[in-house]
Amino acid sequence: MKTTFKNIVTLFFLGLIISSCSTGTTPVPVPPCSSTNTIFNQLYANVVTLPGHQNNITFDTEIHEYTFTLSQNKTICSIGYQSQLAIAAVPYKMEIVDNNTNTVIYTGNHVFSSANTSYVSITPTPIIANQSYTIRRTMLLANAGNNFSNIIGRVVHQPGALVSFPQTFGIMTITGANFYQNGGPLVNMGIPYIDFAYY
Numbered sequence: 001m002k003t004t005f006k007n008i009v010t011l012f013f014l015g016l017i018i019s020s021c022s023t024g025t026t027p028v029p030v031p032p033c034s035s036t037n038t039i040f041n042q043l044y045a046n047v048v049t050l051p052g053h054q055n056n057i058t059f060d061t062e063i064h065e066y067t068f069t070l071s072q073n074k075t076i077c078s079i080g081y082q083s084q085l086a087i088a089a090v091p092y093k094m095e096i097v098d099n100n101t102n103t104v105i106y107t108g109n110h111v112f113s114s115a116n117t118s119y120v121s122i123t124p125t126p127i128i129a130n131q132s133y134t135i136r137r138t139m140l141l142a143n144a145g146n147n148f149s150n151i152i153g154r155v156v157h158q159p160g161a162l163v164s165f166p167q168t169f170g171i172m173t174i175t176g177a178n179f180y181q182n183g184g185p186l187v188n189m190g191i192p193y194i195d196f197a198y199y
Contacts, residue, residue, distance in 0.1 A: 030124075030199075031199035032199065033077035033078050033121065033197050033198075033199055034197055035078055035080055035119040035195070035197040038080070038195055038196065038197055039169060039170050039171060039172045040172060040194075040195045040196060041195055042169050042170065043167060043168070043169035043170075043172055043174065044156055044191060044193060044195075046167070046169055047156045047163065047167055047191060048156050050158075050164075052158045052159075052161065053156055053157065053158050053163070054156070054157060054158070054159065055154070055155075055156050056154070056155060056157065057084075057152050057153065057154055057155070058152055058153075058155050058157065058190075059152060059153065059155050059157075059179045059183075059184075059186060059189070059190065059192075060148040060149065060151050060152050060183055061151065061179040061180050061181055061182060061183035061184040061185075061186065062138055062139055062140055062141055062151055062180075062181040062182045062183070063136060063137070063138050063178070063179065063180050063181045064136070064137045064153050064155070064177075064179050064192035064194065065134050065135060065136035065137065065177065065178050065179075065192065065194075066134070066135060066174050066176065066177040066178075066191055066192060066194065067099065067132055067133065067134045067174065067175045067176045067177070068132075068133055068134075068135065068172060068173060068174045068175065069129075069130055069131065069132055069133070069172075069173050069175065070127050070129060070130075070171050070172055070173075070198075071129055071130060071171040071172075071173075072129050072171050073126070073127065073128055073129045074126075074127045074171075074198040074199065075124045075125065075126050075127065075198055075199055076096065076106070076122065076124070076125045076126075076127060076196050076197070076198045077121065077122065077124050077125075077197055077198060077199055078119045078120060078121050078122060078196065078197045079094050079110065079119065079120055079122055079135075079194065079195070079196050080112075080117045080118065080119040080120075080194075080195030080196065080197070081094070081110075081112045081117065081118070081137060081153075081193070081194055081195070082112055082113065082114065082115075082116060082117045082118070082153075082154055082193070083111070083112040083113060083114045084114060084144075084149075084150050084151075084152065084153075085114040086144075086145065086147070086149075086150050087139070087143070087144050087145065087150045088111070088112075088113070088114040089111060090111070090139070090143055090144065091109035091110055091111050092109070092110055092111075092112065092137050092138065092139050093107065093108075093109050093136075093137070093138040093139075094106075094107070094108055094109075094110055094122075094135075094136070094137055094138075094194075095107045095134075095135070095136040095138070096125055096133055096134070096135050096136075097133060097134040097135075097136065098131065098132075098133060099131075099132035099133060099134055100131055100132060105125055105133075106122055106123060106125040108120075108122055108123075117193070117195060119195070119197065127198065132175065135194050135196065136194075137153065137192065137194050138181075139151045140182075141182050148183070151182075153192055153193065154192070154193035155179075155190040155191065155192050155193065156190055156191050156193070157189055157190030157191075158190075162188045162189060163177070163188055163189065163190055163191060165177075165188060167191070174191060176188055177189070177190060177191050177192065179192070
């Protein structure tokens with residue numbers, strides 16, 4: 001009986017020693033990364049409704065990009081895009097550039113659905129309020145079967161005229177766009193549909 005009691009007391013104190021060695025920190029939960037009706041999607045939809053503007057699959061340049069700011073600190077956690085059917089298995093290069101330092105802060109090669117906009121998770125990428133960033137999609141002509149019709153993408157544009165910038169919705173402002181490389185440049189001729197979600 002004494003031995004059992006002694007063993008219990010020893011185990012109790014051993015447990016106290018082990019628990020006191022732990023850091024006492026609990027992991028911070030990662031917020032959800034919702035791609036439902038994103039701020040970009042709402043901004044894009046508003047531009048489509050402007051007089052003379054159209055939502056088309058067009059602009060056969062290898063690079064489609066737009067420059068933006070957010071008025072709050074956020075973390076981009078996924079990117080949404082729609083592939084062309086003939087190259088649905090070919091990855092697009094997606095990048096986010098900090099324009100203040102001219103530094104690529106995210107780059108990755110991703111495959112997207114050709115049926116609709118699909119989303120891929122990315123390394124969480126912090127965005128600082130009111131700083132300028134560019135989100136860029138690249139599909140090299142050589143990777144697209146050397147067929148210019150495979151490098152087009154969804155764009156809101158105003159045929160025969162420039163899109164007016166800046167365009168703002170909520171905390172997001174798009175300050176310009178560019179379509180270039182193996183075609184173009186087409187500066188401020190439209191906004192490519194490159195969506196992203198943040199928390």
